[in-house]
Amino acid sequence: MHTILANTQLAPNVVRLDVVAPRIAEIRRAGQFVIVRKGRGAERIPLTIADADPARGGITLVIQAVGKSTRELAALRPGEAIQDIAGPLGQPTELLERGHAVCVGGGVGTAVVHPIAQSLRARGVRVTSIIGGRAKEWVIFEAELRALGAVIVCTDDGSYGRPGFVTQALADVLADGAVDAVYAVGPVPMMRAVAELTRPSGVPTIVSLNPVMVDGTGMCGGCRVTVGGETKFACVDGPEFDGHQVDFAELADRLGTYRLFEREALERHEGPCKIGLEQ
Amino acid sequence: MSNDLTPKERMAIDRQHMPEQDAGARRRTFTEVNLGFTEQLALLEARRCLLCKSPKCISGCPVLVDIPRFINFLAAGNLPAAAESLLSDNALPAVTGRVCPQETQCEEVCVRGVKGAPVAVGYLERYVADWARAHGVGAEQPSAPPSGKRAAVIGSGPAGLTAAGELVKYGHDVTVYEAFHTPGGVLVYGIPEFRLPKQIVEDEVERLKARGVKIECNVIIGKTYTLRELRERFDAVFIAVGAGLPVFMNVPGENLKGVYSANEYLTRTNLMAAYAFPEVDTPILTGKRVAVVGGGNVAMDAVRTAKRLGADEATIVYRRGKKELPARIEEIHHAEEEGIRFEFLVAPVEVVGNAEGWVTGLTCLRMALGEPDDSGRRRPVPVPGSEFVIACDIVIVAIGTRANPLLTGSTPELKLNKWGNIEADERGATSIPGVYAGGDIVRGAATVILAMGDGKTAARAIDAYLRGS
Numbered sequence: 001m002h003t004i005l006a007n008t009q010l011a012p013n014v015v016r017l018d019v020v021a022p023r024i025a026e027i028r029r030a031g032q033f034v035i036v037r038k039g040r041g042a043e044r045i046p047l048t049i050a051d052a053d054p055a056r057g058g059i060t061l062v063i064q065a066v067g068k069s070t071r072e073l074a075a076l077r078p079g080e081a082i083q084d085i086a087g088p089l090g091q092p093t094e095l096l097e098r099g100h101a102v103c104v105g106g107g108v109g110t111a112v113v114h115p116i117a118q119s120l121r122a123r124g125v126r127v128t129s130i131i132g133g134r135a136k137e138w139v140i141f142e143a144e145l146r147a148l149g150a151v152i153v154c155t156d157d158g159s160y161g162r163p164g165f166v167t168q169a170l171a172d173v174l175a176d177g178a179v180d181a182v183y184a185v186g187p188v189p190m191m192r193a194v195a196e197l198t199r200p201s202g203v204p205t206i207v208s209l210n211p212v213m214v215d216g217t218g219m220c221g222g223c224r225v226t227v228g229g230e231t232k233f234a235c236v237d238g239p240e241f242d243g244h245q246v247d248f249a250e251l252a253d254r255l256g257t258y259r260l261f262e263r264e265a266l267e268r269h270e271g272p273c274k275i276g277l278e279q
Numbered sequence: 280m281s282n283d284l285t286p287k288e289r290m291a292i293d294r295q296h297m298p299e300q301d302a303g304a305r306r307r308t309f310t311e312v313n314l315g316f317t318e319q320l321a322l323l324e325a326r327r328c329l330l331c332k333s334p335k336c337i338s339g340c341p342v343l344v345d346i347p348r349f350i351n352f353l354a355a356g357n358l359p360a361a362a363e364s365l366l367s368d369n370a371l372p373a374v375t376g377r378v379c380p381q382e383t384q385c386e387e388v389c390v391r392g393v394k395g396a397p398v399a400v401g402y403l404e405r406y407v408a409d410w411a412r413a414h415g416v417g418a419e420q421p422s423a424p425p426s427g428k429r430a431a432v433i434g435s436g437p438a439g440l441t442a443a444g445e446l447v448k449y450g451h452d453v454t455v456y457e458a459f460h461t462p463g464g465v466l467v468y469g470i471p472e473f474r475l476p477k478q479i480v481e482d483e484v485e486r487l488k489a490r491g492v493k494i495e496c497n498v499i500i501g502k503t504y505t506l507r508e509l510r511e512r513f514d515a516v517f518i519a520v521g522a523g524l525p526v527f528m529n530v531p532g533e534n535l536k537g538v539y540s541a542n543e544y545l546t547r548t549n550l551m552a553a554y555a556f557p558e559v560d561t562p563i564l565t566g567k568r569v570a571v572v573g574g575g576n577v578a579m580d581a582v583r584t585a586k587r588l589g590a591d592e593a594t595i596v597y598r599r600g601k602k603e604l605p606a607r608i609e610e611i612h613h614a615e616e617e618g619i620r621f622e623f624l625v626a627p628v629e630v631v632g633n634a635e636g637w638v639t640g641l642t643c644l645r646m647a648l649g650e651p652d653d654s655g656r657r658r659p660v661p662v663p664g665s666e667f668v669i670a671c672d673i674v675i676v677a678i679g680t681r682a683n684p685l686l687t688g689s690t691p692e693l694k695l696n697k698w699g700n701i702e703a704d705e706r707g708a709t710s711i712p713g714v715y716a717g718g719d720i721v722r723g724a725a726t727v728i729l730a731m732g733d734g735k736t737a738a739r740a741i742d743a744y745l746r747g748s
């Protein structure tokens with residue numbers, strides 16, 4: 001049992017959960033995730049470890065409530081508990097040794113990019129973060145990232161920071177030169193657009209893929225993605241890959257496998273769907 | 280009826296049939312197909328055993344269950360003694376009685392099989408085991424006094440559970456680490472309820488816990504802890520992580536929506552109970568037409584599961600012929616009775632799909648049998664121009680598994696063979712002192728009883744190691 005230490009609303013439908021998981025807090029590294037199962041009958045779902053506090057034995061999960069499982073987790077109050085948390089899983093981020101890294105976070109992906117930026121900064125790499133959201137209230141982790149370097153905020157509706165997509169801001173930063181690596185985490189179309197943007201200049205671009213997972217340990221193959229023409233299991237070989245090699249179209253397509261089920265689960269959970277699941 | 284029968288009288292009894300759920304009814308339910316012998320059937324079948332002086336059957340059993348001994352007690356109506364006898368040889372007879380490939384083990388060599396049907400050793404084993412479970416008999420053997428030594432077991436499949444049970448009996452302090460949220464290994468995530476009720480595994484786990492075995496789920500050795508850390512914290516380690524890496528066909532279209540590995544398909548259904556969606560949260564695609572590639576127990580479990588999940592047409596696609604099918608004979612019979620289709624001598628070359636990325640069919644080639652290969656079986660060779668399409672909306676790949684490198688890959692000093700399996704000697708000792716291994720991670724995909732045998736052998740070796748002899 002993993003007790004909830006705190007539940008903080010970060011944006012509409014996005015919460016930060018601090019949860020007791022001492023061993024994972026102690027050894028996790030940037031880029032790794034956990035598999036969470038709330039309790040009997042619940043799904044096993046993957047969530048990135050956004051931060052950890054080894055002294056308190058806590059890990060931070062940032063959850064976007066998109067479907068039944070994530071909504072149930074997001075509704076947990078301090079003192080309540082998650083039954084199963086397994087990890088840390090996946091390969092840690094391949095970190096740049098020195099130079100200048102740009103960390104691009106879209107929506108809840110900003111929470112995932114945060115530990116990467118933290119680790120880069122800790123080794124002395126200069127970090128510029130470009131983070132985006134639909135509107136001002138969707139922008140998360142801005143203060144945390146500001147503590148690590150320059151931050152450019154973009155909103156789709158222009159209600160805060162630069163109007164437009166993160167890719168436009170990234171194009172400007174790239175044009176200024178001296179970017180040694182780009183780390184991009186967010187919705188699949190965003191990561192694909194970032195990879196296309198850096199492809200001509202060949203700036204190494206690492207993306208964090210989010211296929212559907214079951215075990216997270218390499219035994220089901222459900223998380224398979226095509227990278228450089230080869231099948232990889234994202235849970236053990238990734239979840240981060242060379243963005244220039246990823247077959248994003250296949251990933252986006254496979255993510256739709258359970259769409260009808262997801263809708264049904266949500267409707268049973270809270271009545272007819274109002275938010276729409278399409279990202 | 281007395282057990283004082285002459286051999287002739289014994290020979291006159293025919294093999295008893297296992298009562299089963301009607302094939303029509305069971306197609307849609309996950310409850311167990313075999314209903315188990317009644318007392319009358321069990322006694323009759325037990326009396327068929329000739330109680331041979333040098334019983335061949337024992338040599339056919341990988342853990343050398345003293346078969347005539349427990350059968351003789353059973354035939355005499357002394358069930359407590361039968362249970363004691365069986366359980367002292369085999370920790371999980373309720374499992375092996377159900378899933379052992381008896382026809383290639385104990386029953387294959389039974390003398391009664393020479394001129395007719397062998398004694399139904401598996402059914403009798405199951406009968407005695409179920410009786411013992413129902414009456415709480417024979418389960419508790421005394422433990423040795425605490426040794427003060429600690430042993431870790433990695434993986435809670437049949438190898439790990441057996442080793443844990445033996446090690447506590449020897450007086451050691453045992454902790455089992457399991458990657459999943461539920462212990463049991465393939466017994467819970469792979470083999471379906473209709474063949475092996477999960478309650479049996481749950482009860483066994485509870486029994487081990489009651490004896491003091493600690494089971495920690497959600498711990499992945501190689502991730503949560505390294506093997507080296509365990510080696511430091513424990514006096515000995517037994518590795519029983521199974522052979523869990525699914526092999527795919529490597530043909531075009533394999534990443535279309537609707538293609539599953541058997542591992543994923545069965546895990547979603549068994550461990551996550553996806554058949555009960557939306558009562559539970561894990562979904563599974565259900566198809567009207569399902570093609571399962573492969574011919575082993577895993578393929579049979581997948582195809583029969585597909586039928587139960589509502590497929591009108593569920594087909595086994597196998598590249599050799601019927602007599603080469605590696606699955607247990609009983610599973611093949613049951614599959615046939617349940618209306619499973621078989622396409623023999625057929626090899627898939629491509630999964631085809633529609634514009635939305637959903638599977639619509641499996642393109643295959645017909646095969647002919649050529650020269651024998653390394654395994655002594657005739658090698659299937661494609662017939663030119665024989666391409667055809669099996670229309671289907673789900674494809675399940677059940678062509679084998681390999682060693683999962685999660686643990687072994689993080690421990691370079693652990694010696695592996697060229698297939699990535701751990702090298703262990705006949706006592707289970709690996710290249711690292713104090714570290715033992717057994718089950719599928721050593722043998723490659725094998726059987727429950729062999730895994731259990733390895734667990735028992737390694738536990739004995741670990742006990743000797745811990746006592747410094």
Ligand SMILES: Cc1cc2nc3c(=O)[nH]c(=O)nc-3n(C[C@H](O)[C@H](O)[C@H](O)COP(=O)(O)OP(=O)(O)OC[C@H]3O[C@@H](n4cnc5c(N)ncnc54)[C@H](O)[C@@H]3O)c2cc1C
Pocket residue numbers: 033043044045046047048049061062063064065066067068069070071108111112209210211212213214239255256257258262263265266277
């Ligand atoms: C390595 C990894 C790290 C992730 N980190 C985070 C994170 O830090 N925060 C966060 O909010 N989300 C994260 N996700 C995504 C998160 O796991 C899914 O949003 C979640 O499983 C959806 O469950 P649901 O029942 O709420 O929604 P559903 O109604 O089931 O699905 C909504 C969406 O989630 C996708 N999805 C469904 N099941 C899974 C699954 N088992 N695995 C992956 N995706 C699934 C669906 O394709 C769909 O697009 C991560 C995914 C991966 C693979």
Ligand SMILES: Cc1cc2nc3c(=O)[nH]c(=O)nc-3n(C[C@H](O)[C@H](O)[C@H](O)COP(=O)(O)OP(=O)(O)OC[C@H]3O[C@@H](n4cnc5c(N)ncnc54)[C@H](O)[C@@H]3O)c2cc1C
Pocket residue numbers: 378379380433434435436437438439456457458459462463464465466469470498499500501519520521522523545576577580607683685686717718719720724725726727728730
């Ligand atoms: C669908 C199916 C049907 C089968 N049918 C039969 C049958 O009818 N008869 C028969 O005799 N055999 C059958 N088998 C084969 C049999 O189940 C296996 O040979 C047997 O289970 C192997 O036992 P094991 O203990 O070595 O490993 P497993 O049962 O595979 O258990 C290994 C356990 O270790 C855990 N694990 C893996 N990695 C780690 C790690 N790094 N850290 C912690 N835990 C870990 C796994 O989650 C798992 O629980 C079948 C197999 C399958 C898949």
Ligand code: SF4
Pocket residue numbers: 339340341342343344346369375376379381384385386400401404728
């Ligand atoms: S354990 Fe298996 S092989 Fe041995 S006697 Fe029992 S059924 Fe036969």
Ligand code: SF4
Pocket residue numbers: 327328329330331334335336337346347388389390391398400
């Ligand atoms: S070989 Fe057959 S008949 Fe003889 S003891 Fe064994 S089970 Fe009985």
Ligand code: FES
Pocket residue numbers: 212213214215216217218219220221222223224233234235236
């Ligand atoms: S989630 Fe099962 S193999 Fe990756």
